[in-house]
Amino acid sequence: MSARNLSLQPPLLEVRAVGKRYATRAVLENITFGIARGEIVSLVGPSGCGKSTLLRVLAGLDRGFDGEVRLDGLAQRGPSARLGVIFQEPRLLPWLSVADNVAFSAGPRQGGDPRVARLLDEVGLASTGATLPKQLSGGMAQRVALARGLFPQPDLLLLDEPFSAVDAMTRMRLQDLLLSLTRAHGTAALIVTHDLDEALYLSDRVLLLNTAGPHGAGRLVRETAVTARHPRDRRDTALAELRNTLLDGISATPPAYA
Incomplete structure (x- = not known):
């Protein structure tokens, strides 16, 4: 689906002015963005800027925040x-089979569900x-986690x-698998990653989180649209230029775009 068509849809996920504090320390401040159905968005930024904290908020695992999701x-x-x-x-449960791990959200020992196969x-x-799980390689275990x-x-x-x-080779295969799965299931995705090449290869948009503002809290400081069509060439010079733009944003602390 093109970036233009995605932009015409009402957002599936809306993040409105989300902020997060630990005691007196601000971790996230005024995070606002949306994700459309079927869209893949990556969240990048330096370590400690609040990427994983934001993901926990969006997943409903951390309810102590300001703003709205x-x-x-x-x-x-x-x-949800x-x-x-x-x-x-x-994070597979070692005493359960692969099938039972896949179906874990349905209850114990539900691996016989036809959807699992x-x-x-x-x-x-x-x-x-x-x-x-102990019989699986790392790449195989992460495929089970995707399922x-x-x-x-x-x-x-x-x-x-x-x-x-x-x-690295397994990572590239898993990236291609994620693209095929989201396309087949019509599923949107938000990916936290430190790997700018991964973000640009996978995503329709890349959101850059950095410490900005008077409190040094994580804020969205740049949004980069990736318009190259899939399947993408990892050696595409246009992706390399976008990577340089993101690197500039990580090394600096520009004003927030929103």
Whole structure:
């Protein structure tokens, strides 16, 4: 779907002036943006600027914040089955089979659900349903985590550094898998990543979070649209130019765009 068509849709997710404090320290300040249905957005920025904190707020795992988070116009007040969360580590339960891990949100030992077999086939693990997590490689375990995140049929996936724990070649394969899965399921995605090349390869837009303003809290300081069509060439010079723009924004603290 083109960036133009995405911009014409009402937002699926609306983040309105979100702020977060720990005691007297401001961590996030005036975070405002939206995500359309089917859109992939990456959130980048230096360590300590509040990216993972913001993701926890959006996932409903942290309710102590200012502002508002809306999904399809409804205020979110906790975790929702319409939001799938995928962490840096797969976090599979070691005593459950792969199939039971995928279906965990439906209750214990629900791996016989027909959707599980379909999802495992989609992530290239069709014959692993009865396998225990200890028998999987790191890349295989993260494929299971992707299947588990999609099992409740969410409208939006929230991914926190999902591929940072695997080697470079596996990472590229998982990036392509994520693109094919979101396209097949019509699922939007918000990806927290330190990897600018990953953000530009995957995303329709890249949001840059940096410490800005009088309190040194994390604020959105730049929004970069990525208009290159998929499938993208990782060696595209246009992506390299966007990467340089993002690097400039990370090394500086420009005024917030909103």
